[in-house]
Amino acid sequence: MITGFQKKIICLTGTFILFFSMSGVGLADYTYINISNPFLRKVPIAIPVFKNLSKNSMDAQMARQAADMLSDALEFTGYFKMLDRGAFLINPGGLAVKMPEINFKHWTVIGSELLITGAYLMNGNQLEIELRLFDTIKEKLLVGKRYKADKSDQRQILHRFCSEVIFHLTGTRGLFNSKIAFVSTGTGNKEIYACEFDGYHPEQMTRTKHITLSPAWSSDNKWIAYTSFINGKPDLFIRNLRQKRGAIVAKKGINATPAWVPGQFSLAATLSFSGDQEIYLLTGTGKIIKRLTNSRGIDVSPSFSPDGKQIAFVSERGGTPQIYIKHLETGEVTRLTFEGRYNTQPSWSPAGDKIVYSAMENGHINIRVIDIDGRGLMQLTHDAGNNEGPTWSPDASMIAFSSTREGLSRIYVMTSYGTDQRRLLTLQGEQSNPQWSSIIPNN
Amino acid sequence: MRKRIMICLALLLVVPGLLFFTSCAKKTVQSEPTLTQQPQQPQVQPESAQDDAAAILAAEKANQEELARQKALEEEQLKTAAAEAAEAEQSEAMVARNMFVNEDIYFEFDSYVLSGAAQDILMGKAQWLRINSDASVTIEGHCDERGTNAYNLALGDKRAEIVKGYLVNVGIAAGRLMTISYGEEHPVDTGNFEEAWAKNRRAHFVVD
Numbered sequence: 001m002i003t004g005f006q007k008k009i010i011c012l013t014g015t016f017i018l019f020f021s022m023s024g025v026g027l028a029d030y031t032y033i034n035i036s037n038p039f040l041r042k043v044p045i046a047i048p049v050f051k052n053l054s055k056n057s058m059d060a061q062m063a064r065q066a067a068d069m070l071s072d073a074l075e076f077t078g079y080f081k082m083l084d085r086g087a088f089l090i091n092p093g094g095l096a097v098k099m100p101e102i103n104f105k106h107w108t109v110i111g112s113e114l115l116i117t118g119a120y121l122m123n124g125n126q127l128e129i130e131l132r133l134f135d136t137i138k139e140k141l142l143v144g145k146r147y148k149a150d151k152s153d154q155r156q157i158l159h160r161f162c163s164e165v166i167f168h169l170t171g172t173r174g175l176f177n178s179k180i181a182f183v184s185t186g187t188g189n190k191e192i193y194a195c196e197f198d199g200y201h202p203e204q205m206t207r208t209k210h211i212t213l214s215p216a217w218s219s220d221n222k223w224i225a226y227t228s229f230i231n232g233k234p235d236l237f238i239r240n241l242r243q244k245r246g247a248i249v250a251k252k253g254i255n256a257t258p259a260w261v262p263g264q265f266s267l268a269a270t271l272s273f274s275g276d277q278e279i280y281l282l283t284g285t286g287k288i289i290k291r292l293t294n295s296r297g298i299d300v301s302p303s304f305s306p307d308g309k310q311i312a313f314v315s316e317r318g319g320t321p322q323i324y325i326k327h328l329e330t331g332e333v334t335r336l337t338f339e340g341r342y343n344t345q346p347s348w349s350p351a352g353d354k355i356v357y358s359a360m361e362n363g364h365i366n367i368r369v370i371d372i373d374g375r376g377l378m379q380l381t382h383d384a385g386n387n388e389g390p391t392w393s394p395d396a397s398m399i400a401f402s403s404t405r406e407g408l409s410r411i412y413v414m415t416s417y418g419t420d421q422r423r424l425l426t427l428q429g430e431q432s433n434p435q436w437s438s439i440i441p442n443n
Numbered sequence: 444m445r446k447r448i449m450i451c452l453a454l455l456l457v458v459p460g461l462l463f464f465t466s467c468a469k470k471t472v473q474s475e476p477t478l479t480q481q482p483q484q485p486q487v488q489p490e491s492a493q494d495d496a497a498a499i500l501a502a503e504k505a506n507q508e509e510l511a512r513q514k515a516l517e518e519e520q521l522k523t524a525a526a527e528a529a530e531a532e533q534s535e536a537m538v539a540r541n542m543f544v545n546e547d548i549y550f551e552f553d554s555y556v557l558s559g560a561a562q563d564i565l566m567g568k569a570q571w572l573r574i575n576s577d578a579s580v581t582i583e584g585h586c587d588e589r590g591t592n593a594y595n596l597a598l599g600d601k602r603a604e605i606v607k608g609y610l611v612n613v614g615i616a617a618g619r620l621m622t623i624s625y626g627e628e629h630p631v632d633t634g635n636f637e638e639a640w641a642k643n644r645r646a647h648f649v650v651d
Contacts, residue, residue, distance in 0.1 A: 190628070211628045214593055227596070233623050234596060254600045254624050257593045270597060275604060277597045298597040314594060321553070321594055342553065344591040358591060365591070388591055433592070 032114070032135075032169045033079050038397070039415045042081040043169075044111050046136075047071045048088055050118030050129070051095045063120035066129065066154060070116065073162045073176060076198050077397060078415040079169070083112055098132060099141060107136040114142075116165070125151045131161045133168065143168050155200075166395075175393040179437040180400055181205065181215035181224065182411050185429035192226055197393070197436075199411075199425035205241075216258040216267070217437040223284065225258035225267055236269055238286055247286035253277075259302045259311075268292060268302040268311060279313055292326065303348045303355070305372075312336065312346035312355050323357055325372065336374055343368075345389055349416075351396035356380075356416075358388045358401075367401050369416070380418030391436045392416070400424065400434040540650065543571045547645040548606055553590065555601040557609060565606065568648065569613045581621040582606050583647040587640035588627050599624035606646040621651070 032043055047070060050063040075082050089106040096102045097117040107115050115136050121128040126148065133143040143164050147157040159176035166174035181194040187204070192215045195202035205224070206212050212228040223246075225238045231248075236255035239246040249255045253272030260267045265284035270277050277298045281289040292311065293299040298321070301314045308328075315324050323337040323346045337343040342360035349355065356369045359379075365386040370377045381387040385404035392399055396416060403412045406423070409430040414421040425431075528535070546568075548561045557565070572578065584603030586595035603622035611617045632639035 211625075213596070213628075229625075229628075234626075253604075253622070254596055256596050270593075272597070272600050272604075277600060298594070298601060300597045301591075301593050321590075342590060344594045360590060363589070365589075 037417060038170065039078050039417050039419045043079060043113055044081045044083055045074065045114040045116065046083045046088060046107055046110065046112040047074070047116045048085060048090065048095050050120040051097050053119055053121040053128075054123070056122065059120070059122040062122060063118070066120055066158060067118060069155060070118070070131075070158045070162065073159055073198065074116075074165065076413075077166065077174065078420040079166070079397075080114075083110060097130070099134075099139075102134065104134070104136045104139045107134075112136050122151070127151050127154055127157070129154075129157060131158075133165050170395075170397075172395040172397070173439060175395050175398060175436075175439070177440045178394050179217075179221070179440060180391075180411070180424070181217060181435045181437065182402075182431050183213060183215070183433040184427055184431045186427050187429070192224070193427070193431075194437075195425055202425055202427055214257055214433060215435045216260055217435060218260045218265070218267075218284075219262050219438050221437045221440050223260070223265075225260070225269070227254075227256045227258070236286070238267070238284060247284070249282065249286040257301045259304060261308045262304055262306055264308065268304070270300045270302070279311070292328065301345055303346045305348050306350050306352045310348075312348050312357075314344045314346065323355065323370075325355075336370060336372070338374075339377060347391050348372075349392050349396045350394055354396075354416075356390040356392065356399055358390060367399065367418075369399075378418070380414060381421070384421075387412075389433050391434050393436050394438045400436055402432040402434060539571055540575075543568055544648055544650060547642075547647050548602075549641065550602055550644045550646075552587065552640070552644065553598065555598065555605045557605060562609065565609050566613070569610055569615055572610065572615045572619065579619045579621070579651040581623055581649045581651055583629075583649065584622065584624045585629060585631075585643055585645050585647060586627045587643040588630060588635075589640065590627070592627050596624050596626035599626045602644075602646050 047067055050067045052060040052063040071082055074080050087110045089110070095117065097119045102115070102117070113136060115134040117132050117134070119130040127150065128146070128148045130146045131144070132141060134140065135142055145161055145164060147161070149157055156177070163174050163176045166172065175197050178197045179194050180197060181192055183190050184193045189209050190211045190213060191204055191208060192206040192212055193202050193204050206226070206228070208228045208230040210229040212226055212230070215224055215226045217224055222242065223238060223240055225236060227234050228237055231250060234254045234256055236249035236258055237246065238249070249269065249271070251271055251273035253275070254270060254277065256270045258267050258269045266281060266289065267284065268279050268281050271280050272278070276296060277300055278291055279293040279299050279302045280291050283289060292302070293313065293315070295315060295317045298316045299313060302311045303313070304311055310325055310327050312323055312325050314321050318335065320341040322335055322343050324333055324335050326333045336355065337357070337359075340359045340361045343357055346355050346357045352372075354369050354371055356367060358365050359368045365388050366382065367380045367387045367390045368377060369380060380399070381401070381403070385406070387401050387403045387405070390399050390401040398413055398415055400411060400413045402409050409432050410426065411424040411431045411434050412421055413424050546564055548557070548564055550556070550561070551558075572580070582603045584599030584601065586599050590598070600622070603624055607617070607620045607622050610620055627643070630639070630643040631645075632642045
């Protein structure tokens with residue numbers, strides 16, 4: 001665990017971390033956040049403005065911004081209730097950032113169960129931050145980290161600490177450092193864009209000047225596959241994001257709906273060169289390995305289980321579009337959805353247990369989630385425009401989707417239980433088709 | 444046939460005339476309803492068999508003359524029509540081509556079944572393709588905005604393929620027919636109501 005973490009640190013240029021506490025890491029009993037329904041009760045947390053250790057008073061503003069950034073990132077997860085700073089009882093001598101100076105009664109009296117303190121020092125372009133997470137009731141330090149890096153890496157450092165916090169509280173690394181690709185019409189054409197998990201820093205990734213659809217990240221986030229009409233018809237493009245290389249699958253008919261096999265340089269996609277839309281397994285270079293479905297009529301939109309052994313997909317073999325699951329080793333196919341006459345866009349949870357999809361009923365499209373055994377059907381969006389294209393965050397705690405609830409189609413996020421629905425970002429044009437990446441490794 | 448009816452009728456009129464030949468000299472006999480359209484329906488005055496025979500001959504002659512006139516008229520009309528057709532040939536080909544391109548095949552929601560009306564339109568398209576045997580066309584499959592765009596891309600593909608299959612079945616070479624699916628990406632009407640959606644669920648023809 002330490003070795004793995006240190007390896008990552010070495011990769012992040014100019015950054016190092018001193019572990020001055022390892023208490024409880026990896027041994028947490030997750031009493032803070034209830035895993036079975038983590039959003040039922042939000043954990044009250046206090047994040048006071050970081051203590052500015054710099055001489056320069058300008059840096060006090062930066063310390064405040066850093067604290068806000070940390071607070072926003074944690075609030076995004078939906079696990080926490082952020083306590084109002086106006087109610088904090090801060091000693092005239094300034095914020096106490098560590099034990100034994102901290103008076104935990106000052107924090108528990110305002111309802112806080114967790115506290116994060118920060119000490120912020122800017123030295124030229126060099127930034128040093130000490131961050132600590134405390135349990136205010138047990139009066140205990142849970143996570144403590146010290147980061148030193150270039151000023152420009154501040155956001156990354158803060159998100160790394162968030163990741164530590166979430167790991168301590170839930171046992172998963174969270175969704176920080178992940179990205180969301182989506183389709184936007186801002187330029188007048190549908191093009192692929194990507195932003196960070198919280199909507200920050202949207203960037204245009206394709207410049208096809210044609211219709212471009214359905215982005216799909218490889219699980220190492222180094223490749224993206226999408227469908228584009230750049231050559232006049234729907235072809236599949238497989239592109240390396242760093243180097244200028246890739247492949248095009250341009251068979252007769254449609255070459256669409258790519259989905260990468262978890263952990264592998266291969267992907268599934270819908271091809272119709274045979275005259276019928278079937279799902280095929282392709283190499284990362286676009287060569288057909290084998291056909292995965294075999295049924296007259298439309299088969300489309302594959303999504304892999306996290307172990308890569310099964311796919312969920314859409315088929316109209318039963319007369320209406322429904323979600324099916326195929327076990328790739330046994331070849332066994334089972335129908336998953338029976339409610340409604342139009343169920344499409346399955347996305348298999350990275351936790352493995354659920355599939356989220358969009359269901360059209362009475363002319364409205366809503367997001368639904370169902371256990372892979374067909375039980376536990378739950379509708380997550382209600383009476384708010386059309387809601388489509390759901391995609392899981394890499395830790396399976398959240399779902400991004402597109403919605404027309406405010407008129408134009410925009411990207412929204414919610415927790416996996418449907419709570420805390422909010423717009424992710426606002427850009428020119430309309431946005432749709434979000435695809436959440438894995439956690440981007442630091443390199 | 445007409446002649447035989449005429450003769451039978453004449454006999455029907457003449458025989459009672461012969462039986463009661465003085466009693467109803469001024470009486471006119473109404474013709475059968477089927478014969479009311481005959482021009483110059485002879486009003487037979489049954490005075491003598493010879494006169495009757497002469498009347499029949501006269502009537503027949505008049506009738507034949509009339510038929511000849513009609514035939515001449517018809518031939519004249521045909522000639523005029525042919526001349527007009529020849530003159531308008533160029534523009535008519537254009538009209539046919541425009542109709543071929545502009546007349547879309549429509550589908551029900553989430554369906555790629557060809558309706559009777561769709562098949563009628565396709566018969567017309569097949570005819571155009573037979574006449575314009577050097578033309579290659581692209582069949583575009585389109586969907587309305589409802590439903591999801593990945594599924595609609597597949598549905599549009601199905602629509603284009605079903606139209607192509609129909610034309611191949613009626614004898615158009617498959618090599619002349621390309622297909623492409625645009626899914627829901629190119630609506631003709633961006634309205635958010637059934638009338639607009641119905642227009643968008645279509646197969647559209649483009650002459651290459």
